[in-house]
Structures are given as structure tokens and as C-alpha cells.
Amino acid sequence: MVTLRRFGQLFLVLITLGGIAAHAIAQDSDEPRTAIKMSAAEFEQKLRMAEAYEESHQPADAARVFGELYTLSPNDENVFDGYVRSLIALRQYSDAETIVQSRMQTDGSLDILLLSARLEAWMNNRPDALATFQKAEQQVNAKDCSGLFPIVYAMMDVSYNQDALELLDKMRKRSADDMDICSSEIAGLYLRLGDFDRASKEFIAILKSGEGNVGMVEQRLAEYITDSLSRTTVLSPLEHELIVATSDRSAEKDPKSAPGVRADLRLLAWLYGEEHNYSKALDVILRLDALEKDQQWGQGAELLQFADRARTEGALDVAAKAYSEASKRLAANNGQPYYVAEAQMGALKTWEAYFNTGVGSADSIKELVGKYEAFAASTPENDFALDALVHAGTLSYTRLFDLDRATKDLESVLNRAHGGLSVPVQKAAFGLVDIAYASENFPLAATRISAIERLHSQYRSSNEKDIADHLLYERALGQYYQANFDSTVTLLDSVELDPSCDYANDAISLSSMIQESNSKFDLPSLTLFAKGALAEQAHKWSDAEAAYRTIIDSEENAPLADNAALRSAAVLVELGEPQAAVAELDSMQMKMLTSPLLDVAAFRAAEITERNLHDTAAAEKLYEDFLERYPNSTYADEARDRARKLRGDAF
Numbered sequence: 308m309v310t311l312r313r314f315g316q317l318f319l320v321l322i323t324l325g326g327i328a329a330h331a332i333a334q335d336s337d338e339p340r341t342a343i344k345m346s347a348a349e350f351e352q353k354l355r356m357a358e359a360y361e362e363s364h365q366p367a368d369a370a371r372v373f374g375e376l377y378t379l380s381p382n383d384e385n386v387f388d389g390y391v392r393s394l395i396a397l398r399q400y401s402d403a404e405t406i407v408q409s410r411m412q413t414d415g416s417l418d419i420l421l422l423s424a425r426l427e428a429w430m431n432n433r434p435d436a437l438a439t440f441q442k443a444e445q446q447v448n449a450k451d452c453s454g455l456f457p458i459v460y461a462m463m464d465v466s467y468n469q470d471a472l473e474l475l476d477k478m479r480k481r482s483a484d485d486m487d488i489c490s491s492e493i494a495g496l497y498l499r500l501g502d503f504d505r506a507s508k509e510f511i512a513i514l515k516s517g518e519g520n521v522g523m524v525e526q527r528l529a530e531y532i533t534d535s536l537s538r539t540t541v542l543s544p545l546e547h548e549l550i551v552a553t554s555d556r557s558a559e560k561d562p563k564s565a566p567g568v569r570a571d572l573r574l575l576a577w578l579y580g581e582e583h584n585y586s587k588a589l590d591v592i593l594r595l596d597a598l599e600k601d602q603q604w605g606q607g608a609e610l611l612q613f614a615d616r617a618r619t620e621g622a623l624d625v626a627a628k629a630y631s632e633a634s635k636r637l638a639a640n641n642g643q644p645y646y647v648a649e650a651q652m653g654a655l656k657t658w659e660a661y662f663n664t665g666v667g668s669a670d671s672i673k674e675l676v677g678k679y680e681a682f683a684a685s686t687p688e689n690d691f692a693l694d695a696l697v698h699a700g701t702l703s704y705t706r707l708f709d710l711d712r713a714t715k716d717l718e719s720v721l722n723r724a725h726g727g728l729s730v731p732v733q734k735a736a737f738g739l740v741d742i743a744y745a746s747e748n749f750p751l752a753a754t755r756i757s758a759i760e761r762l763h764s765q766y767r768s769s770n771e772k773d774i775a776d777h778l779l780y781e782r783a784l785g786q787y788y789q790a791n792f793d794s795t796v797t798l799l800d801s802v803e804l805d806p807s808c809d810y811a812n813d814a815i816s817l818s819s820m821i822q823e824s825n826s827k828f829d830l831p832s833l834t835l836f837a838k839g840a841l842a843e844q845a846h847k848w849s850d851a852e853a854a855y856r857t858i859i860d861s862e863e864n865a866p867l868a869d870n871a872a873l874r875s876a877a878v879l880v881e882l883g884e885p886q887a888a889v890a891e892l893d894s895m896q897m898k899m900l901t902s903p904l905l906d907v908a909a910f911r912a913a914e915i916t917e918r919n920l921h922d923t924a925a926a927e928k929l930y931e932d933f934l935e936r937y938p939n940s941t942y943a944d945e946a947r948d949r950a951r952k953l954r955g956d957a958f
Contacts, residue, residue: 345379350376350379350380353372353376354376354385354386354389356372357369357372357373357376357389357393360372361389361392361393366393366396366397367397369393369396370390370393370394370396370397370399373386373389373390373393374390376390377390377406381409387406387410390403390406391403391406391407391422394406395426395429398429400426400429400430401430403426404423404426404430407422407423407426408423411423415446417443417446417447417457420446421440421443421457421458421461423439424436424437424439424461425461425464427439428465428467429465436465437470440458440461440462440467440470443457443458444458444474451489452475452489452492455474455475455478458471458474459471459474459475459492459496462474463499468496471496472496475489475492475493475496476489476493479493490509490510490512490513491513491523491524493509494506494509494513494524497509498528503543503544504544507544507545507547508548510524510528510545510548510574511548520570521573521577524574525577528545528581545574545578546575546578549571549575549578553568553575553594569595572591572595573595576591576592576595579591580616580620583620583622585617585622585625585626586625588613588617588625589613589617589625589628589629592610592613592629593610593632595609596609596610596636606636606640607633607635607636607637607646608633608637608646610629610630610636611629611630611633611637611646611649611650611653613629614626614627614630614633614650614653614654615653617629618657618660623657623658623660623661623664624661626653627654627657627658627661630650630651630653630657631650631654633650633653634647634650634651634654637650644686644687644688645688648682648686648687648688651686651691652682652691652694652695655675655678655679655682655695656698658675659698659702669706672702672706672707673707676699676702676703676707676712679695679696679698679699679716680695680699680716682695683695683696683699683719689723690731692723693720693723693724693729693731693732693735694731696716696717696719696720696723696731696735697716697717697720697731697734697735697738699716700712700715700716700717700720700735701713701734701738703716704738704742704745708745708846710742710745710746713738713742714739714742717735717736717738717739718739720732720735726762726765727762727766728762728766728768728774732762733759733768733774736755736758736759736762737759737777737781739755740752740755740756740781741844744784744788744841744844745844745845746845747788747845749785749789752781753782756778756782756785759774759778760778763775772805772807772808773808776805776808776810776811777810779799779801779802780798780799780802780810780813780814782798783795783798783802783814786798787817787821787837787840788837788840788841790833790837790838792821792825792833792837793825795817795818795821796821796822799814799817802814803815803818820836820867820870821833823866824836824865829866829867831862832858832862832865832866832867833867835854835855835857835858835871836855836867836870836871838850838854839851839852839854839855839871839874839878840874842854843877846881848882849882851874851878852875852878852879852882855872855878858871859872859891868899868902869895869902869903869904869905869908870904872891872892872895873895873904873907873908873911875891876888876889876892876908876911876912876915877911879891880915880919885919886920888915888919889912889915889916889920892908892909892911892912892915893908893912895908896908905937906933906936906937906940906941906942907942909929909932909933909936909937910933910937910940910942912929913926913930913933913946914926917930917949917953923953926949926953927950927953927954930946930947930953933946934946934947934950
């Protein structure tokens with residue numbers, strides 16, 4: 308019995324030793340041990356499983372499977388990398404370091420050294436981490452800053468920013484071949500350390516090398532100015548340094564005396580742009596442009612480029628001034644007539660956009676129309692002249708309601724175009740149709756539509772289908788204004804069937820409204836609604852209000868009653884009665900409980916309170932009430948933005 312037991316123990320020892328020997332053989336072999344424990348297919352399946360766990364942010368499961376695979380094939384790169392990543396995600400740095408140290412016996416590459424250094428740092432073993440970083444530096448034996456970047460980035464990864472800074476500074480003193488690259492990285496490290504004054508000095512030093520480095524500096528700064536607070540914190544010291552660097556006016560008289568002055572000014576202008584201080588940016592651009600006299604493009608080009616950016620970013624008043632100044636300098640510099648006209652037209656369009664924000668008075672609009680007309684009369688560039696006349700005619704019609712002046716300007720477009728259906732010609736021709744409807748002159752409108760049809764048949768155009776649909780829609784409007792509703796729907800049929808048409812949605816809306824109300828009982832309200840729409844077109848606000856009021860008061864349950872209330876509110880604003888308009892919209896919330904337009908009415912009430920009554924406190928509350936009652940409305944995002952602005956929220 309004892310002998311048998313000893314034999315059994317010996318047998319177990321032999322099995323164990325055999326397993327150890329097999330394991331050692333497998334470790335020494337170049338072949339993975341998948342053949343011992345699992346097939347290659349099973350191994351691959353397990354690897355995909357581990358990666359899936361990792362991607363789905365389940366590091367514990369990923370580490371478990373990676374660890375199983377590592378015992379089978381420790382030399383597999385995917386397994387090793389995945390196992391280390393998973394252990395790091397679990398903050399099991401000691402276990403990860405054990406595996407990395409094992410790998411270093413056969414792989415002394417820079418990547419493994421830096422991985423080991425980071426792990427030591429994460430375990431708070433600073434002396435060992437720095438020693439390993441030093442080994443990495445000796446291995447790289449860099450001759451310039453760029454060779455040290457892998458080490459520097461690894462140091463930054465573990466917040467050894469000061470050590471990275473010292474390493475780069477040491478290299479900069481040793482080699483001046485890539486001073487700008489060194490300084491850029493050092494400046495970035497100063498930003499990370501919060502030493503914005505020293506970072507600014509580094510950036511100024513880089514700019515002394517020339518304008519070519521401005522983009523590199525801007526890119527580096529952009530990494531650290533993600534919100535208004537960081538912009539102020541990071542850029543203020545640099546702004547001070549740049550103001551000091553560019554304060555010497557002698558440099559502007561003799562640019563050669565200060566090679567870096569253009570670079571400093573260009574960065575200062577960019578900085579003000581990032582701060583959305585476009586007025587200061589324009590002042591700097593004017594100084595910069597003054598230095599361009601001897602350059603390839605001469606004066607004006609810098610201003611024109613800045614004006615485009617300012618207009619795009621909504622600084623309309625500043626953009627208009629920049630365009631005006633650009634046109635003067637381009638003309639004085641014998642610039643090409645095309646670019647002079649482009650700058651002049653840019654200024655006029657930008658002032659128009661500025662006035663359309665509600666700033667412009669009737670006198671300012673009238674003055675702008677005159678400038679458009681004068682520009683068209685003086686410019687040799689006919690395309691710009693036609694565009695200017697279209698804008699003059701459109702403003703005269705829509706903002707001044709001076710139909711004679713609008714007609715004169717738009718007819719001038721047709722006369723100067725010498726045939727064809729260019730975009731300005733199309734706008735002018737259809738604008739004349741609108742004016743005919745506003746004059747309630749239906750024969751004249753039909754004549755002008757026929758004239759467009761003749762042009763359409765004579766000249767090919769890139770948007771022929773759009774023109775044909777537009778013509779049908781204009782004919783339908785004429786029938787609608789004259790209460791010929793069946794003819795209107797027939798004309799709209801082909802327009803609303805073309806989803807790519809610009810007028811498809813308008814056609815669908817008008818056709819649906821007519822068909823919903825074109826019955827024996829609702830026909831009177833439909834006729835009144837069309838009468839009100841024509842009166843609005845003719846700016847006969849009192850007549851329009853009377854038509855809509857009749858529907859609201861006498862046919863409250865008509866399908867068009869809620870639409871009539873919305874239109875009545877709009878007309879009351881035109882009549883100078885915004886308070887009555889808000890009251891009308893509020894009454895919809897109590898009297899028309901089933902209307903699908905209640906959210907529109909609520910939003911319009913808040914909008915009129917804000918823009919016409921100028922009661923910001925009441926408007927803010929109305930927007931907030933709107934969001935509470937209609938959170939899924941298509942106006943919700945706009946209401947939220949307006950409420951925030953009225954509260955003074957910072958963005």
C-alpha cells in the first residue's frame with residue numbers, strides 16, 4: 308500500500324516535470340504554443356474576442372483573455388500589446404511592468420524603453436522612470452530636436468513636462484539647425500505648464516525668423532484655446548508681447564529694418580480674430596497692408612482677404628469698412644479693375660447684410676440704393692454692374708417699396724444684359740413680375756411672365772427646369788390672387804411633384820391650403836385669405852388686416868382661421884401695433900386649442916416681444932415658456948439660443 312502510494316507520488320512528480328519541460332521547450336521554440344493548447348483558428352478567435360472586449364471598454368475581460376493567450380504565445384505582438392493596454396486600463400502597472408521587463412530581455416527597442424519608463428512613472432518610481440528615459444535618450448543619440456520628440460511626448464504623457472522642457476532646451480543649446488522646431492515644442496510645453504509669459508517670448512522668437520512660421524505658431528496656439536476662458540488666459544500675454552514688438556513705427560517706414568514685423572502683425576491680427584475683436588484686427592491689418600507696397604500683390608490684397616473672413620464670421624460693419632478701404636488701396640495701387648470692383652461690391656453687399664439685421668433706417672437704405680446705382684454706372688465690369696442693379700432694384704421694392712425706382716433698376720439689368728438668361732437677368736425678370744403683382748396689375752404680370760418664357764425658349768440655361776417651375780408658380784400666384792383656385796391647383800400640380808424644385812414646398816403648402824378650404828362652406832374664408840395676401844403684397848396693410856380679421860371674427864372654426872391669425876399679427880407689426888400682434892397670437896393659445904400652428908404662434912409672440920417691443924425680460928420668459936410647452940418644435944433650437952443670449956450666457 309505504501310509502495311503504491313509512493314509510486315503514485317512519483318508519477319505525479321514526473322508528470323509535473325514533463326509539463327515544465329514541455330513549457331520550456333515551447334518557450335525556446337520559435338513556433339507559438341497554439342499547437343499544444345489550442346488550434347490556430349481557436350487562437351485567432353480568442354484574439355478577436357479580447358479585442359472586442361477592449362473596444363467595448365471591458366478591460367477586465369480583455370485582460371483575462373489576453374492573459375490566457377499570452378501564456379500560450381508571449382511573443383505574439385498583438386497579444387503583448389493588447390495585454391499591456393488592458394493592464395494599464397485597469398491600472399495594474401506593476402503587472403504590466405513585469406511583462407514589459409520580460410520583453411526587454413529580447414527587445415531593447417525605443418518603444419519598449421519608453422513604455423517601461425511610462426509605467427515606472429505611473430507607479431511613482433520617478434528615479435527609475437528618469438533613468439529609463441535617459442537610456443532612451445542615449446539610444447536615440449539625437450542630433451536635433453525632432454529626434455527627441457518620441458521621448459518628449461512620452462514624458463508629456465506622464466506629466467514630466469519640466470523634464471521634457473529641460474531635455475529640449477539642452478538640445479537647442481547644442482544644435483541650432485532646427486531652432487524653430489525646438490522653440491515651437493518648448494513654447495508648447497510652457498503652455499502646458501501654465502507659464503504663458505515664457506511661452507509668448509518663445510513664440511515671438513520664432514516669428515523673428517520670418518512670416519513662414521506664423522502658421523506653425525497659430526497651429527500650436529490653437530491646441531490650447533478651446534474656449535473663451537483659455538483664449539483670454541493664453542493669448543493675453545502674447546498680445547502684450549506682440550504689441551511691444553510691433554510698436555516701433557520706424558519699421559513700417561522701412562520694413563527691411565525689422566524682418567519679423569510682418570510676421571508679428573500677422574499673428575496679432577489672427578489673435579484678435581480668435582478673440583472676435585474684429586475692430587482691433589482691422590487696425591492691425593491696415594498696418595500690415597501698409598507694408599505690402601513692395602510686395603508682389605501690393606496694397607489691398609490683405610484687406611480684401613480679411614474682409615471676406617470678417618463677413619463670413621458675422622462682423623459685418625468691420626467687413627464693410629475693410630472692403631471699402633481695400634477698394635481704395637487697390638485702385639491707388641493700379642490694381643486690376645476686376646479686383647477693385649469685387650472689393651467695392653463686397654462693401655455694398657456687406658452694408659446691405661448689416662442693415663438687414665434691423666440696424667438700417669429708410670434713409671440708410673435709400674443711400675445704399677444710390678451707391679449701388681452709382682457703382683453700376685461707373686464700373687466697366689458688367690457682371691458686377693448687373694448684380695448691383697439687381698440689389699438696388701430689390702431693395703427699392705422690398706425695403707423702400709419704391710416701385711418706380713425698382714422697376715427702373717431691374718429693367719436696366721435686362722437692357723444691359725443684351726439677351727440671355729444669366730442669374731442677374733432671371734432675378735430682375737422675376738422681380739418685375741413681383742412688382743406687377745404688388746401693383747395689382749395682372750395683365751402686366753402676365754406680359755412679363757410671357758417675356759421670360761420667350762427668353763427661356765430662345766436661350767439655353769443651366770437651370771432650365773427651375774425656370775420652368777418658377778414660371779408655373781408665378782402664373783399660379785396670379786390665379787390665386789384673383790381667386791381662381793381650381794386653375795391655381797392645376798398649375799401647381801407639376802411644380803409640387805418635383806422635389807428638387809426650389810418652389811416645391813411653397814407649391815405644396817399653397818395647394819394643400821386651397822384644397823382644404825375650397826368647399827361650399829369654407830370658400831368665403833379662402834377668398835378673404837387670398838385678398839389679404841394680395842393686399843400684403845401691395846403693402847395695403849389696413850386692407851390685409853381687415854380681410855384676416857373678418858376670417859378670425861366670423862369664421863373662427865374655418866381651416867384658415869389659425870393662418871389668418873398668424874398673418875394678422877404680422878400685419879399689425881407693419882401697422883406699428885406690436886402689442887396688439889402679441890395679444891392676437893396669445894389668443895390663439897386659448898381659442899384654437901387644436902391648431903397645429905400653436906408653437907409657431909408662441910414663438911412669434913416671443914420674437915415680436917424681443918425685436919419690436921424690446922422687452923428683453925418678457926421675451927426671455929416667453930422663450931423659456933415656449934421650450935417648456937413645445938420642446939419638440941422645429942423652432943426649439945432657435946428659441947433656446949435666443950433665451951441664452953437674452954440671459955447673457957457666455958459661449
